[in-house]
Amino acid sequence: NAGVTQTPKFQVLKTGQSMTLQCAQDMNHEYMSWYRQDPGMGLRLIHYSVGAGITDQGEVPNGYNVSRSTTEDFPLRLLSAAPSQTSVYFCASSYGISGELFFGEGSRLTVL
Amino acid sequence: AQRVTQPEKLLSVFKGAPVELKCNYSYSGSPELFWYVQYSRQRLQLLLRHISRESIKGFTADLNKGETSFHLKKPFAQEEDSAMYYCALSRSSASKIIFGSGTRLSIRP
Numbered sequence: 001n002a003g004v005t006q007t008p009k010f011q012v013l014k015t016g017q018s019m020t021l022q023c024a025q026d027m028n029h030e031y032m033s034w035y036r037q038d039p040g041m042g043l044r045l046i047h048y049s050v051g052a053g054i055t056d057q058g059e060v061p062n063g064y065n066v067s068r069s070t071t072e073d074f075p076l077r078l079l080s081a082a083p084s085q086t087s088v089y090f091c092a093s094s095y096g097i098s099g100e101l102f103f104g105e106g107s108r109l110t111v112l
Numbered sequence: 113a114q115r116v117t118q119p120e121k122l123l124s125v126f127k128g129a130p131v132e133l134k135c136n137y138s139y140s141g142s143p144e145l146f147w148y149v150q151y152s153r154q155r156l157q158l159l160l161r162h163i164s165r166e167s168i169k170g171f172t173a174d175l176n177k178g179e180t181s182f183h184l185k186k187p188f189a190q191e192e193d194s195a196m197y198y199c200a201l202s203r204s205s206a207s208k209i210i211f212g213s214g215t216r217l218s219i220r221p
Contacts, residue, residue, distance in 0.1 A: 033209065035211070038211060040121065041212040041213055042118070042198060042211050042212055042213035043198060043211035043214070044158075044211070045208060045210060048208060049205065050207050056207070058208065059210070090156065092156075092207075097118075097202050097203075097207050097209065098144050098163075098202060099159045100161075101146075101156075101158065101209060103155045103156040103157070104155070105155055106155075
């Protein structure tokens with residue numbers, strides 16, 4: 001049972017480049033979310049989804065897009081990377097909003 | 113808006129000493145509160161939730177609605193408790209789980 005899988009683990013981008021962080025879970029969880037972790041700021045919610053076809057914005061959605069075409073996958077897209085998006089990104093899923101969140105290993109993104 | 117505040121960025125205590133990591137929240141309804149922990153080189157994981165009222169690894173947390181707090185406590189700290197601790201809040205009506213800024217707990221031998 002793989003749980004929550006994120007790829008890539010590390011990525012370096014130049015300002016203006018685009019990329020997609022992949023997230024997949026094999027636990028049939030309805031709820032999925034993306035967070036960014038920055039020193040002193042903790043975990044901040046970027047986007048979340050309560051089921052396939054449904055997404056919504058979190059605390060810091062600007063500069064990021066998401067889609068949820070299947071229950072398993074929840075990719076995070078950076079359309080035009082900026083240095084302010086240098087961070088560690090975590091994908092998480094749960095059975096529901098009140099359930100235990102299961103986290104991926106994280107993706108460290110550096111934007112030069 | 114819902115908010116979670118962890119006032120201490122770093123807490124350093126000696127092994128065997130009591131530990132209290134503070135968490136305050138702002139939400140007028142009935143929140144669900146959690147503590148998550150991130151040990152070195154491990155994934156973030158759930159430590160405990162207020163609804164289960166259990167003790168995990170010697171840690172307990174009581175929801176105080178009057179003070180809007182959910183402090184995490186352990187009577188005798190152990191070196192393996194050194195980690196990053198996050199307090200989190202959810203409410204089903206908003207479908208969001210919000211985290212605090214985290215407290216790094218360092219246990220000195």
